[in-house]
Amino acid sequence: MLFFQLTWESFRFAVTALKSNLTRTILSLLGVTVGIFAIIAVFTLVDSLEGKIKSSFAFLGTNVIMVDIFPFENTSDYPWWKYFQRPPGTMAEYKFLESRLQNAEGVTISASSNATVQAGSNSFEGMALTGIAYTYQDVYEVALEEGRYFTEAEINASRNLAILGKKIATSLYPNQPAIGKEVKIKGMKFTIIGIFEEEGEGFLDLPSKDEACLIPFGAFNKIYYTGKNGNTPTIAAKGKEDDIGLVALENEMAGLMRAKRGLRPTEENNFALNKTEFIQNAIGSVFDVISVAGWVIGGFSILVGGFGIANIMFVSVRERTNIIGIQKSLGAKNYFILFQFLFEAICLSLIGGGTGILLVFGISFIPLGTLELILSFKNVILGLGVSSIIGVVAGIVPATLAARMDPVEAIRTA
Numbered sequence: 001m002l003f004f005q006l007t008w009e010s011f012r013f014a015v016t017a018l019k020s021n022l023t024r025t026i027l028s029l030l031g032v033t034v035g036i037f038a039i040i041a042v043f044t045l046v047d048s049l050e051g052k053i054k055s056s057f058a059f060l061g062t063n064v065i066m067v068d069i070f071p072f073e074n075t076s077d078y079p080w081w082k083y084f085q086r087p088p089g090t091m092a093e094y095k096f097l098e099s100r101l102q103n104a105e106g107v108t109i110s111a112s113s114n115a116t117v118q119a120g121s122n123s124f125e126g127m128a129l130t131g132i133a134y135t136y137q138d139v140y141e142v143a144l145e146e147g148r149y150f151t152e153a154e155i156n157a158s159r160n161l162a163i164l165g166k167k168i169a170t171s172l173y174p175n176q177p178a179i180g181k182e183v184k185i186k187g188m189k190f191t192i193i194g195i196f197e198e199e200g201e202g203f204l205d206l207p208s209k210d211e212a213c214l215i216p217f218g219a220f221n222k223i224y225y226t227g228k229n230g231n232t233p234t235i236a237a238k239g240k241e242d243d244i245g246l247v248a249l250e251n252e253m254a255g256l257m258r259a260k261r262g263l264r265p266t267e268e269n270n271f272a273l274n275k276t277e278f279i280q281n282a283i284g285s286v287f288d289v290i291s292v293a294g295w296v297i298g299g300f301s302i303l304v305g306g307f308g309i310a311n312i313m314f315v316s317v318r319e320r321t322n323i324i325g326i327q328k329s330l331g332a333k334n335y336f337i338l339f340q341f342l343f344e345a346i347c348l349s350l351i352g353g354g355t356g357i358l359l360v361f362g363i364s365f366i367p368l369g370t371l372e373l374i375l376s377f378k379n380v381i382l383g384l385g386v387s388s389i390i391g392v393v394a395g396i397v398p399a400t401l402a403a404r405m406d407p408v409e410a411i412r413t414a
Helices: 002-020 022-056 080-084 091-100 152-156 166-172 217-223 243-260 277-319 321-329 334-363 377-403 407-412
Strands: 064-068 106-119 122-132 144-147 161-164 182-185 188-196 212-216 234-238 272-275
Touching (some): 022 277, 022 334, 022 377, 064 243, 091 106, 091 234, 091 243, 106 166, 122 166, 122 217, 152 217, 161 166, 166 188, 243 272, 277 321, 277 334, 277 377, 321 334, 321 407, 334 377
Parallel strands (some): 122 212, 161 188
Antiparallel strands (some): 064 234, 064 272, 106 122, 106 182, 106 234, 144 188, 161 212
16 A cells, blocks of 8 residues: 555656646657657558558458469569460359369359440449359358349349449439339340449549449350450359468369369469458558558657657756655655656656647548548557657656665755
8 A cells, every 4th residue: 555655646746747847848748749649640541541442452352262364473573474375264163163162151253344334315434344153142242222132043044134333323313213224234234133332432443332233144244255365254262261261272272273174283273363362461561661661750759759858857856856855864765756757757758649649630530532540549559658668768767866866965955
């Protein structure tokens, strides 16, 4: 109890000292405020931007492995001419994988192309048209605001049915329901059976379901040629949530694809297995570099702020030397004196850091187009943690000098 009582008294002494020199307190915490503001602002921007970009790639799905011609690589010697000669995935290979994969939660095949869709005198250009198998919903999320998904019979019969994005539906049929209405794609009529949930304005011109359209794979083949020298179909499989399951799925898919294509053990793969996590990891590595830059920028400001707090603490110890002597002569322990000045330094730093975090919270309300800045709890704790460490580092030396003072010599100091 005595320890906690003395600790509380040390804290009160520190707060009183800060209030008695308000101007000096404000000036000394400016450096920490600017430093914490710079670091947390950069981290908040990076986290928000990274989250926005990754969410924009949601159309690729999560834990998905795709059979493709070109691998997701970032190398200077990318042999695209070799990859270009690879055979595309086929419906037969999709059926082969669907019937044999043990580690997949779902397997599907799809093909895409840009198209113009019409309804009466209204039209929409640049629509992302995708022909899908019934199992598309097992691999990718299909969130509908209105209507329904295809039945398996409708997919197998290649019925002329379509699920449209919200933006397309409102463009073609403004101020009226689109479900049950007809649209024309390449001269063929399709009946609308569903509308995607609205995603809002896209980011960095990435694909959005608001401008997408799903039709049966067979109906897509009536409009476009799929295969080599045409629209390349993509076979995709969804793995389990854990990394081990995804690795097992990748190895299983590679073995089955090699068996289906009759590749000998000495022959290299004539296909690529692309994981959607590759894009997310690539994005994350870019933002890691930006985060380091944020540490460097804010680090200099915090360093200056730390020196400022240390300088103020040395001055404070000098001014209160006589009081320290009196306190020690009355029985005050060394740790009481130490805590008294250490708490003062930490309070200074925390106030500066808290002010910097509040400034970041304030700028998060500034509209930045489609990007929404979000100050996360993780960054708040980071800012306060860094502030506390700076306070301890800046205050430990002057606090130790104060604690080790000889009481007689300290009282004699005027």
